[in-house]
Amino acid sequence: MPSDLAKKKAAKKKEAAKARQRSKKPEEMNGEAEQPDAQPNGAESNGVASLTKELDEFELAKTEARAVTGVLASHPNSTDVHISSLSLTFHGQELLADTSLELNSGRRYGLIGLNGTGKSMLLSAIGHREVPIPEHIDIYHLTREMAPSDKTALQCVMEVDEQRIMLEKEAERLAHEDSECEKLMELYERLEELDADKAEVRASRILHGLGFTTAMQQKKLKDFSGGWRMRVALARRSSNRKFKRILVLISHSQDFLNGVCTNIIHLHQRKLKYYTGNYDQYVKTREELEENQMKRFNWEQDQIAHMKNYIARFGHGSAKLARQAQSKEKTLQKMVASGLTEKVVNDKPYIYKNLEFGIDLDTRVALVGPNGAGKSTLLKLLMGELLPSDGMIRKHSHVKIGRYHQHLTEQLELDLSPLEYMMKCFPEIKEKEEMRKIIGRYGLTGKQQVSPIRNLSDGQKCRVCFAWLAWQNPHMLFLDEPTNHLDIETIDALAEAVNEFDGGMMLVSHDFRLIQQVAQEIWVCENQAITKWNRDILAYKEHLKSKIEKQTHDI
Missing domain, CATH: 1.10.287 (Helix Hairpins)
Incomplete structure (x- = not known):
């Protein structure tokens, strides 16, 4: 901050604080906070503007169909928010009934509950000030992901600090005008929040906490799905390392909730129940209470x-x-x-029920079973990408898991060649010839290594992913349908690589050829349970054949 501003700040601050009376509407706050995203460049502008209009109309329709009642229970000047007797209905359906909303300054809350119970509706009602939140408390309601662009995720978070220059110039101008003390006070507060020192390190750390690898941080925003662009938007809002305000977020990622949240709010049976700690602590506490x-x-x-x-x-x-x-x-x-004690009612529905098992670095298991039985879901649960309705998944703090899935190719930078992409992801490999050898182990040779990834076949793109995954040196591999685009020779090469891998493995596949080569155990996922198959995969294949023949005969 310029020195002349610093000198005038102390004198202005006290006077401005007394004069300041915030009456800022939520939509004004939204517009200020995300101004850099408001006008996408290029031909996308009209489409984004049209979509934004439709979303605004959709939000308006939801607001008109919503009814909220509640009473402010905290002191009107408090920075905490305590609302008693809170009820929320939507199209006549009661989502919350006579419950309490308790949000304390400096805490980060994870709002969890089944789909359709009203989590997003509650945040929307808060964002539109339909609950009696004091006017001096600003609200920022993040509802949309960032628009696609050529900026990288890291650039999008770092550019928030560029606001500092603009704010400093504006504050310097207003410092000479006594009538602008209220606005000057707001600028001083925002300047305190924006610390440009070590911006890149801080931005990278925030993105990493939201699940972005080093490679993903350099990926263009237009190449991310909407969910990941939403995380970038959240990272921008979290770029203040001195964040002392209230944060309420909805997420289905166990790792994300564990890394961010200080408290958990569970929306269950139209009530808000509060737990201290992150998601793992919530599960433990809830189990003990129940x-x-x-x-x-x-x-x-x-x-x-x-x-x-x-x-x-x-x-x-x-x-x-x-x-x-x-x-x-x-x-x-x-x-x-x-009043009698109520019976514990668990959240429904279940894909699995009462599972209990462990895996380690010696595990070599294939998950088989009918479509929709939850094989891929189990891997996502173990990765922390999904949350269990009940119970807890305990993972060693140092274990590193590499997961292959059918959408992994979407994270590749298509304009780069496999060689360029791998050199970018693993800068510790300085020599191109060394990286060529690494890539060559996965069946990409010659011109394939230096051609743009977009020109490769689906199978060749999969090989780039296998090279990228293996060179991260994980302790365990989770392979979800890895053979969808592979020929027989490549499947055999994959089997050989897996067998040479010194770690644990869980495989979801319908490819009996691969399973026969790499799996030491077969687990059948069916009827909300996992059962160990005590014979080999060929016997399971015959079992399925007999089952289908019997069903056909019965018909």
Whole structure:
């Protein structure tokens, strides 16, 4: 900050604080915060503007169909938000009923719950100030991903610091105008938040925390899916390392929630329930609470059954027994009147139920079963890309997992050659000839190594991914349908590479040829369970054949 601004800041700040009365609307805040993204360059502008208009109309329609009630319970000047008796309905459907919203300054909340329970609707209601949040608390509601562009993810986060220059110039101009103390105060606060020192390191660290590898940080925004561009938008908003405000986010990534959140809010049965800690701590705490709740519930039900049985048997017996029966009936009535413990109701639906297993660096297992049984879902759960409805997935803090899936080729930079891409991803390899040898091990030779990746066949693109994946030196490999675009020779080469790999492996595949070569165990995923198949894959193939023939015969 220029020295003349620093001198005037102290004198202006006290006066500005008294005069400042914020009346900024949410939409004004949104426009200020994301101004660099508001006008995409090039021919995309009209399309993006049209889409934005449609989204605005859709948001307006949702707002008009929503009804929210609640009472401010915190002090009007507090930086915390406490709302009591909060209810939320949408098209007449009650999503929240007489619950409390409690958000404390400096905490980062992960809002979780089943799809359709009202998580996004709640954030939208907060963003539109339909709940009684004090006017001095600004709200930024991130609802859209960044527009596609040629900027890299890292550039998009770093450019937020470029606002500092503009803000400094504006603050210098306003410092000489006494009538602008309110706006000057806002500029001073924003300048404090924007620290350009070590911008690249800070931006890279934020992106890494959101799941971006070093290679992905250099990838153009237009090559990301909407979900990843949403994470870039979030990274831009999180680029202030002194973030002391309230953050509420919705995510289905266990690793993301563990790395970001200080608290968890669980939307369950139209109530908001609060847990201290990240997602793993939430699971542990919830398990303990539900275990105690079920113990209490079972004890109460046993007592009720015992008293009802006694009353039924002796209520019309001798005078002594009848008096005892009447006493038990009064006790029962008091228990009911004071409120009985509710039975634990778990979130539904389940793809798997009551799974318990472990894997290590000696694991060589193939997951088989019908489509839709949850084979790929299991890998995503183990990776932390999805959250379990109940229970916990414990992963060693130092284990490194490499996962191949059918969409992995989408992260390749198509304008680069395989050689250029690998040299960029692994800059520690200085010699091109050394990298050529590495790539050559995966069946890419000669001109294939120096041709743009976009000119390669699907199978050749897969080989680039295998080279990239293997050179990360993971401890475990998760392979999800790796043979979709491979010929028989390449499948055999993949099998040889997997067998030489010194680590654990989980494979999802319908390719019996590959399974037969690399799997030491077969796990069948079916009927919400995983069952170990005690014979080889060929026997399982015959089992499937017999099953299909029987079904055909029955028809």
